[in-house]
Structure formats: structure tokens, C-alpha cells
Amino acid sequence: xxxxxxxFLLFASVALLAGVYALKFSIEGTASERTALIAQIDDQEGQxxxxxxxxxxxxxxxxxxxIVQRHQVELAIGPVQxxxxxxxxxLPMRPVAPDTAGMDALFAAIADGIDPIDAILQMEGxx
Amino acid sequence: xxxxxxxxxxxxxxxxxxxxxxNLTQARIRWMILAVVLGFGLVGGRLVQLGMVETDQTIEGxxxxxxxxxxxxILDRNGLEMAVDIRVPSLYAEPRRIIDVEExxxxxxxxxxxxxxxxxxxxxxxDQGFVWVRRELTPAIQDAVMRLGIPGVDFITxxxxxxxxxxxxxxxxxxxxxxxxxxxxxxxxxxxxxxxLLQDLGLARGNALTPVELSVDxxxxxxxxxxxxxxxxxxxxIAAAGVMMDIHTGEVIALASVPDFNPNEPATAxxxxxxxxxxxxxxxxxxxxxxxxxxxxxxxxxxxxxxQFDARYGIRFGRYTIDDFHGKHRILTLxxxxxxxxxxxxxxxxxxxxxxxxxxxxxxxxxDERVDFELPEMRVPTVPKELSEVGAxxxxxxxxLSVSPLHMVTAYAAFANGGNxxxxxxxxxxxxxxxxxxxxVISPETSDSMRYLMRLNALEGSGSQMNKAAQxxxxxxxxxxxxxxxxxxxxxxxxxNFFASAFPLDNPRYAMVxxxxxxxxxxxxxxxxxxxNAGAISGRVIQRVAPMLGVAPDFSEAIDQQIVPPVLx
Numbered sequence: 301x302x303x304x305x306x307x308f309l310l311f312a313s314v315a316l317l318a319g320v321y322a323l324k325f326s327i328e329g330t331a332s333e334r335t336a337l338i339a340q341i342d343d344q345e346g347q348x349x350x351x352x353x354x355x356x357x358x359x360x361x362x363x364x365x366x367i368v369q370r371h372q373v374e375l376a377i378g379p380v381q382x383x384x385x386x387x388x389x390x391l392p393m394r395p396v397a398p399d400t401a402g403m404d405a406l407f408a409a410i411a412d413g414i415d416p417i418d419a420i421l422q423m424e425g426x427x
Numbered sequence: 428x429x430x431x432x433x434x435x436x437x438x439x440x441x442x443x444x445x446x447x448x449x450n451l452t453q454a455r456i457r458w459m460i461l462a463v464v465l466g467f468g469l470v471g472g473r474l475v476q477l478g479m480v481e482t483d484q485t486i487e488g489x490x491x492x493x494x495x496x497x498x499x500x501i502l503d504r505n506g507l508e509m510a511v512d513i514r515v516p517s518l519y520a521e522p523r524r525i526i527d528v529e530e531x532x533x534x535x536x537x538x539x540x541x542x543x544x545x546x547x548x549x550x551x552x553x554d555q556g557f558v559w560v561r562r563e564l565t566p567a568i569q570d571a572v573m574r575l576g577i578p579g580v581d582f583i584t585x586x587x588x589x590x591x592x593x594x595x596x597x598x599x600x601x602x603x604x605x606x607x608x609x610x611x612x613x614x615x616x617x618x619x620x621x622x623x624l625l626q627d628l629g630l631a632r633g634n635a636l637t638p639v640e641l642s643v644d645x646x647x648x649x650x651x652x653x654x655x656x657x658x659x660x661x662x663x664x665i666a667a668a669g670v671m672m673d674i675h676t677g678e679v680i681a682l683a684s685v686p687d688f689n690p691n692e693p694a695t696a697x698x699x700x701x702x703x704x705x706x707x708x709x710x711x712x713x714x715x716x717x718x719x720x721x722x723x724x725x726x727x728x729x730x731x732x733x734x735q736f737d738a739r740y741g742i743r744f745g746r747y748t749i750d751d752f753h754g755k756h757r758i759l760t761l762x763x764x765x766x767x768x769x770x771x772x773x774x775x776x777x778x779x780x781x782x783x784x785x786x787x788x789x790x791x792x793x794x795d796e797r798v799d800f801e802l803p804e805m806r807v808p809t810v811p812k813e814l815s816e817v818g819a820x821x822x823x824x825x826x827x828l829s830v831s832p833l834h835m836v837t838a839y840a841a842f843a844n845g846g847n848x849x850x851x852x853x854x855x856x857x858x859x860x861x862x863x864x865x866x867x868v869i870s871p872e873t874s875d876s877m878r879y880l881m882r883l884n885a886l887e888g889s890g891s892q893m894n895k896a897a898q899x900x901x902x903x904x905x906x907x908x909x910x911x912x913x914x915x916x917x918x919x920x921x922x923x924n925f926f927a928s929a930f931p932l933d934n935p936r937y938a939m940v941x942x943x944x945x946x947x948x949x950x951x952x953x954x955x956x957x958x959x960n961a962g963a964i965s966g967r968v969i970q971r972v973a974p975m976l977g978v979a980p981d982f983s984e985a986i987d988q989q990i991v992p993p994v995l996x
Contacts (some may be wrong), residue, residue: 323938352508357591382898387979
């Protein structure tokens with residue numbers, strides 16, 4: 301009886317030993333994985349901080365303004381002038397009745413294959 | 428052999444063979460136990476010894492945490508970054524681990540050729556555990572050094588402060604030193620508040636710090652800075668500065684002073700003349716101070732806006748006669764005194780108020796103490812404790828006393844906002860918080876009159892240059908041309924020019940002071956008085972920033988009519 305118990309205990313201890321070693325090695329593996337991840341996160345945070353700084357530079361009015369000024373002539377843009385502001389009070393009132401005759405003429409023209417928009421586009425040189 | 432054993436064997440054995448063997452075993456067991464105890468004792472002792480060892484965590488006397496510590500990002504009022512932390516590699520060496528110093532020196536110098544050879548050799552030899560070689564390098568250099576594979580040389584990632592706006596908000600932000608501690612501006616103020624404590628505790632790491640939100644609007648700041656830089660060439664001035672403030676909350680929307688410095692290179696901050704003229708410069712304010720005198724007189728009730736003052740002759744004080752620059756030499760009404768910037772009229776107004784009352788009003792407007800403000804670069808104004816007759820007369824038009832432009836903008840804010848003094852701030856503050864801090868300095872009725880006077884001066888007086896650019900934005904203000912003292916006398920060629928303004932005056936929201944130091948005429952047709960330079964700059968700034976601040980232009984004359992006090996309509 302005692303002998304059987306001893307044999308069982310012997311096998312059990314060998315099995316536990318193997319288990320503990322396996323656990324130890326797996327934990328070491330996990331730890332090194334963690335260290336690698338920390339290093340990677342650190343590295344990426346560093347890169348992220350540089351990208352954020354880049355983004356902040358690109359967003360500065362002081363960075364955008366010279367670009368705007370370089371393209372002022374080509375794009376025909378400039379600082380907003382007082383005269384360019386409007387208000388709701390400045391809008392004309394809606395016509396009393398829709399211009400039925402004008403709409404009919406327009407639809408008739410489109411039906412005939414003449415699109416007035418084409419003329420505008422050609423004038424602007426878009427097509 | 429047998430004989431010999433027999434000779435030495437004890438003749439009488441007291442103990443049997445079995446007992447003898449037992450004794451021997453017991454002795455062996457004791458020795459064994461002793462050996463085991465000693466062995467364990469040794470191991471235990473070593474453990475205790477290892478536990479006592481303190482690993483050196485400091486880097487040249489500083490905690491490692493302190494070096495990798497970060498500072499909170501600084502944002503403007505719209506959330507745009509004004510200061511961020513970037514992670515940069517710094518090169519260090521452990522001299523006690525370096526095997527061949529000569530090899531290390533030549534290898535390092537192949538990547539960093541500007542390192543001094545003897546300095547580097549001294550640095551790397553010795554028995555120290557840690558020495559910096561070069562701090563704040565680029566990732567490319569880090570790669571190159573790593574590829575050299577020198578033992579005992581490694582990198583540590585440090586936090587470095589970066590200011591994406593470069594020079595633009597230099598005086599607001601200040602800068603930090605290589606150890607990430609604030610040395611000027613709001614950075615220094617933040618340290619005195621809380622950041623230094625967090626860094627000491629080692630908590631200021633990673634990106635977890637809450638951003639600090641300033642009251643500055645970078646768009647307005649950019650326009651202001653651009654206009655001031657432009658003024659330096661346009662008027663060949665030696666310096667220019669400007670500040671804009673929200674009159675209801677006291678938030679500073681923009682604050683710039685040129686010449687300035689690049690906070691990314693803190694050494695440039697030491698260049699002469701790059702100090703913050705708004706807070707750390709005190710100047711004789713000149714005629715912009717007349718607004719203060721008139722506000723005090725109107726508020727006391729001793730002077731009414733309909734009163735008239737004799738400005739026919741200069742006022743004599745002993746040998747000196749004070750006269751007007753744009754002399755009308757007739758009897759002027761109070762709005763005319765302001766419009767024509769009459770020194771004589773202002774002195775008469777001050778005399779009606781009484782010089783002691785005038786001095787008391789200056790105290791109420793906090794002209795004799797530092798403005799309560801976050802920036803550490805501040806100077807105490809010089810305002811005489813007691814005013815003599817002459818002293819009070821010159822002080823009434825802004826000579827014989829020196830205050831900072833920040834004092835002036837705060838005073839103008841109080842005059843325009845209904846009469847409440849509110850200390851300026853660089854942090855965000857909402858109207859409810861500000862109202863708790865209000866101190867009434869003049870009555871709302873006086874404030875209405877002051878708004879009318881400022882607008883009048885823009886429409887008909889010395890502010891017309893400003894109004895030409897800022898057409899439609901209902902801006903108004905006062906010019907001030909203060910003659911500089913050169914060799915003990917006032918010089919008419921060297922002047923400091925101011926323009927203090929507020930807009931839109933029908934529902935005022937912002938006050939601004941622009942200063943130009945020693946300007947020249949832009950062209951032969953223009954002059955050197957404040958309207959031509961400081962006034963024109965104010966107008967251009969208002970024209971650019973008013974739409975950004977949500978102020979729409981309105982050309983209707985009814986608006987200007989509305990702010991005229993009922994007694995003058």
C-alpha cells in the first residue's frame with residue numbers, strides 16, 4: 301500500500317516538476333514579449349509625438365498664411381473685405397409668383413436639346 | 428600489521444561496537460546539520476546583502492523620472508497646439524563599461540564630427556556610471572550611432588518641448604530649458620502652479636497630462652504678430668508691441684512684442700531688446716492717458732460731457748508753458764478736447780476734478796501696482812505717490828508717469844465694458860467666473876460716454892487713419908504720441924506711439940493697445956504721430972480679426988447715432 305503511494309507520489313512530483321518548469325518558461329516568454337511590446341509602444345509614442353508636432357506645425361496660421369499668399373494671384377483670393385459680408389435683411393424678397401413662362405421656355409429649350417448651362421460652361425472654359 | 432593493531436587497541440572496551448557506531452552516526456549528523464545551516468545562512472546573508480544594495484537611478488544627480496517627465500500640451504482657445512512634447516533620443520555613455528576609449532572616441536566622432544576630441548576623451552574615460560554625450564538628437568543619428576555598436580554607449584528617450592508657432596507667441600509661451608523646466612512666460616507660471624510638483628512625484632509621464640487651455644486665439648495672434656513685424660520695416664521702428672483683450676472676461680486674445688525670439692532655441696531669448704514690452708516694459712503713455720483723466724472727471728460728476736473748457740492760451744507753470752500740439756486756441760467742448768487731443772483742455776478737466784481726486788482715481792484704476800497677470804516678466808509702474816500741481820497737469824496727458832501697455836488695455840477694457848475693472852488672464856475664463864472678479868471703477872453712464880468719445884475720435888479725430896481700414900467694425904480709440912526723454916530733455920524726433928482702442932463700440936467686446944517705438948514716416952505725405960502708424964496698424968488688425976471673432980461689419984449710421992449720449996443728440 302505504502303509502496304504504491306510512494307510510486308504515485310514519485311510520478312506526481314515528476315509531473316508537477318515538469319509543469320512548473322513549463323510554466324516558468326512560458327512566463328519568461330510572456331515577460332520578454334511584454335518588454336518588446338513596451339519598447340514598441342514607446343517607440344510608436346515617440347513617432348506619434350513627432351507626427352503630432354508636424355500636424356501642429358502644418359495647422360499653424362503662421363504656416364498656412366504664407367502658402368495662401370503664394371497662391372493669392374493664381375487662385376484670386378484675398379483677405380475678406382467688409383463689403384463681402386451680407387445679412388438676411390439684405391436679401392431680396394421672394395418673387396410673388398413663380399416665373400411660369402420662363403420655366404416653360406426653359407423646359408422647351410431642354411426638350412429641343414439646347415441646355416443653357418452648356419453655354420455658361422463654355423463661356424467659363426470648363427468644357 | 429596485525430601486531431600493530433593489537434598493540435594500539437584499547438584493552439578494555441566500555442562501549443559495545445553497536446553503541447560506538449551509533450555515536451559516530453550522531454556526530455556525523457550534527458556535522459551535517461551544521462553544514463546545512465551554514466549553507467542556508469550563507470544564502471540568506473547574500474539575499475539580505477542584495478536587498479540592501481541601492482541601484483543608482485539618478486542621471487548626473489537628477490532622477491531618471493524627471494528627465495523623461497513630460498509637460499502638458501498647451502492649446503489655444505480653439506484647441507490648436509501651441510506647445511507640444513516630442514520624444515527625442517539623447518546619447519549617454521557609461522565610462523566604466525567602455526573597453527577601448529580611443530576606439531569609442533573616433534567612432535563617435537565619425538557620426539558627430541562637431542564633438543571636441545579631447546573633451547569627449549575626458550568624458551568617456553574614468554569610472555563614472557553615467558555621462559551625457561549629446562542630448563536631443565535626431566532618430567537618424569540614433570540609428571547611425573547604434574550601427575557603430577560601441578559597448579557602453581546607449582540612448583535614452585527624453586521629452587523635449589516644441590513650439591509649432593515658432594516666434595509668433597514667444598512672449599506668451601516663454602520657453603523651457605533642456606531639463607524641461609519652464610524658464611519664462613506661461614511655461615514658468617505653470618511650473619510654479621502644479622507641473623513641477625507632478626514631475627517631482629514622477630507622475631508626469633506619458634501622454635496622460637490634461638492639456639492647458641490658454642485664452643489666446645492663434646489666428647488673432649498671427650495677424651497681430653504679422654502686422655507688428657510689418658510695422659518694423661514699414662515704419663523702420665526699433666520695436667512694436669500689441670495686446671488684445673476680451674473686455675468682459677479679461678481673457679487676453681493676443682499678445683505680441685517684436686523683436687522677439689524663437690522659443691525652440693531658448694538662447695535667442697537672451698538677445699538684447701527682445702523683452703516683452705507689453706508686461707515688462709513701462710512707458711510714458713502719452714495722450715492715450717487723456718481717456719483715463721476724462722473718465723475720472725466724468726465719473727466724479729464734477730465735469731459733464733456738455734461742459735466747455737478754455738483752451739485759448741497755454742497754461743503756465745513757472746517758466747514752462749504747456750500748449751497744444753494741434754492747437755485750436757479757442758474754447759473747446761469736452762468731446763472737442765478729446766477729439767483734438769488738447770493738453771490744455773485735459774489739464775483744465777483734471778483741475779476741475781482736483782489733483783487729489785485725480786490721484787485717487789489712478790489708484791482705483793490700479794495704475795500704481797503690478798497688473799495681476801500670469802506672466803512672470805512684469806515691472807512695477809512708476810506713478811508718483813503725491814502729485815504736485817505741475818505733476819498732476821503733465822500726468823493728465825500721460826507724461827511724468829510710466830505704466831505698461833497692459834495697464835492701459837485693462838483700463839480701456841474697464842471703460843468700455845460698463846465700468847468694471849477685470850484683471851487680464853492668459854487662461855480661459857468664462858463670463859460667470861469673470862463677473863465674480865469685477866470691481867466697479869466707473870459708472871455705466873460714464874462708460875457709455877467714454878464709448879461715444881472713442882468712437883467720435885475715430886470718426887472725426889486722430890483715429891481716422893484707423894477707422895479708414897476698419898470701416899464698418901465700429902472701432903474707436905485714442906492716439907498717444909509720447910516724446911522720449913533723450914539726454915534729459917523731451918525729444919520731438921524720438922517718440923513712442925500708442926493707439927488704444929475698443930471695438931465694436933455699439934456692443935463692445937474687445938480692447939486693444941498697439942505700441943510702436945521710434946517710428947519714421949512711411950512716406951513723405953505721412954507723419955510720425957501715432958495715428959499714422961499705431962493707429963493704422965490697429966485698423967488693419969481689426970479689419971483682419973473682426974470676422975474671425977464673429978464681428979460682422981455694419982455701415983448703417985444709425986449705429987453711430989445710438990451711442991451718442993442723449994444730452995448731445
